[in-house]
Amino acid sequence: MNIYTPNFRLALVETLSHEGGYSDNPKDPGGVTMRGVTKATYARWTGRRVRDVPDDEMRSLSIEKVMPIYHAWYWEAVQGDRLPGGLDFLIFDIAVNSGPARAVRMLQKAINSLSRIKVQVDGVMGPKTLSAASKINVFDLINEVGNTRLWFYFDLSTFRTFGRGWMRRLLSVTSFATAMALNRAEVMVMARAGQVVPELKLAA
Numbered sequence: 001m002n003i004y005t006p007n008f009r010l011a012l013v014e015t016l017s018h019e020g021g022y023s024d025n026p027k028d029p030g031g032v033t034m035r036g037v038t039k040a041t042y043a044r045w046t047g048r049r050v051r052d053v054p055d056d057e058m059r060s061l062s063i064e065k066v067m068p069i070y071h072a073w074y075w076e077a078v079q080g081d082r083l084p085g086g087l088d089f090l091i092f093d094i095a096v097n098s099g100p101a102r103a104v105r106m107l108q109k110a111i112n113s114l115s116r117i118k119v120q121v122d123g124v125m126g127p128k129t130l131s132a133a134s135k136i137n138v139f140d141l142i143n144e145v146g147n148t149r150l151w152f153y154f155d156l157s158t159f160r161t162f163g164r165g166w167m168r169r170l171l172s173v174t175s176f177a178t179a180m181a182l183n184r185a186e187v188m189v190m191a192r193a194g195q196v197v198p199e200l201k202l203a204a
Contacts, residue, residue: 004067007180008075011089012067014176015096018169022059034061036096037069045069070096078103079125084138086181090145093173098152106152107133110144138181146174 019036032039032055039058043050075081077100080088087107094103101123108121111132119129133141149170 004071005081007085007088008071008080008092010180011075011080011092012070014089014173015070015093016063018093018172019096024055032058034058035063035066037061037066041069041073045073074100077125079130082130083133084141084181085183086177086179087133087138087141087145089180090142090173090177093177094145094149097169102152104129106145106148107141109148110141111136113144114140139178142174142177142181146170 016035019033021035023033024031034042039053039055040050042058042061043053046053074095075092078088078091078095080092083091091103091107094106104125105121105123107125108119108123108129111129112118112121114136115132117132117135119132150167153167153170
């Protein structure tokens, strides 16, 4: 049975288009990274120490190798399949970029800004957060989460180095999330899927 839903596949294609390939930027606290997966994350996934994962293995990570990591530790961590379309991708992308707990806190802050019913900002995607997210206009939530993400970036010490790229990503991701909410994202991503991640089929 295929556990990867169409929305997860769309979300993964778009997020990978921002994550890029192999990177070892000394200014990046994540260190050695391939397809958005850091060496530390891959070591934890494979049950090894970071020093036991060779750089050559990181360079050769395929879509098939990283897809289960993204699904288990980011998509499922924010309960992507239970979020409204478009918002699911946005929260997933933030989870990949900044961690699942922070992604959920951004959603919770956005909910509290838009709704009279408040939720606890604890980074846990519980039933109250899911319920509130389903009752607020999805386009308003996408925009408000984007604003929350913007201010988070501004406060980072590495903003001077990576800020321009983060701003491009924020604008692109917010636009794509809106397209997903309008059920237009597949047309956008199909046009370039072969260039971004040719190994990943969008259909189940």
